[in-house]
Amino acid sequence: MQRLRSSGSSIWGNLVSTPRLKRKASNTWAAVQDAFFSTKDTFERNKVVFTVGTSLASVATAWIGYSLRYYHETRIDQRLETIEKAMRNSNNLEHSELREIAGSGSISAPTCFATAGTTLIIGFVPKC
Known part of the structure; x- marks a missing residue:
């Protein structure tokens, strides 16, 4: 402490000196x-490795997504079949009567155009 006082500088002066900063x-x-x-x-030396790696990761992600979707769809189909069997057994309904209850399941052209238009708007508007 005595040495700092004798040199005429403070602790802050030594820590915050301009040349040191x-x-x-x-x-x-x-x-x-x-x-x-x-x-x-x-990255430049391993450009090919990173390109192949990201491509493989993309393919793996797409495959996993497809597999999960397929599994989910299979489970839904099984559940619907179970419901259909239960309805048939409890009410003795025929297949044609079940079709009338469930609807035809066809997609109309206006519905298709509305979905395509909405997708187009959502996909391109934020990029503008």
Whole structure:
């Protein structure tokens, strides 16, 4: 403590001196640039590996999504068959009568155009 008083500088003066701050800022900026350029070089050297890796990841994700969708659809079909059997057994309904209750299941052209138009609007409007 005596040594600091005798030199005429304070603790804050030593910690916040301009040349020291400049050197720290310069060192920090150099470290950031080194990290950026090394990352950039790594990506450029392994461009093919990253491209193939992301493609495989995309294919795997699509396959998993399709598999889950197929599994879900299968489960729904099984459940609907169970419901149909239960209705048939409890009410002695014929298949044609069940069709009338459930509807024809066909898709109309206006419904198709409305869905396509909505999809087009949602897909392109936010990108403008």
